[in-house]
Amino acid sequence: MQERMLFRVYRWPAAILLSALAAYWLFGVFIPPLLAQSPYISSLAGMSQRLALLAIGVGTITTTIYALLQSIRLWRWWRGKGDACTNCGGMVEVRTKKDRIYTQCLACGVRK
Numbered sequence: 001m002q003e004r005m006l007f008r009v010y011r012w013p014a015a016i017l018l019s020a021l022a023a024y025w026l027f028g029v030f031i032p033p034l035l036a037q038s039p040y041i042s043s044l045a046g047m048s049q050r051l052a053l054l055a056i057g058v059g060t061i062t063t064t065i066y067a068l069l070q071s072i073r074l075w076r077w078w079r080g081k082g083d084a085c086t087n088c089g090g091m092v093e094v095r096t097k098k099d100r101i102y103t104q105c106l107a108c109g110v111r112k
């Protein structure tokens with residue numbers, strides 16, 4: 001139960017970090033040698049590497065801030081200050097679907 005809740009708390013920061021690493025590999029490792037083969041567009045290889053550094057930088061900063069905010073929410077829940085599920089006592093997350101606002105438990109998945 002706790003593992004599922006931790007996975008749900010940190011899934012988006014992990015996805016952002018993995019996307020940034022994939023973008024770094026794509027623009028920094030994979031594409032520059034392909035661009036360097038052509039005499040017409042070989043100057044774009046440097047631009048691709050700068051884009052890779054930008055992607056990993058923005059991704060790392062975004063992941064750090066997002067994970068820190070999620071950790072604060074988790075810490076507040078552990079101290080009993082955050083909203084808790086009435087079914088299992090797990091941490092809940094406020095979500096919206098169309099015009100409806102509801103809470104969903106990150107441990108058992110119950111919506112209220």
Ligand SMILES: [Zn+2]
Nearest residue numbers: 085088105108
């Ligand atoms: Zn629950």
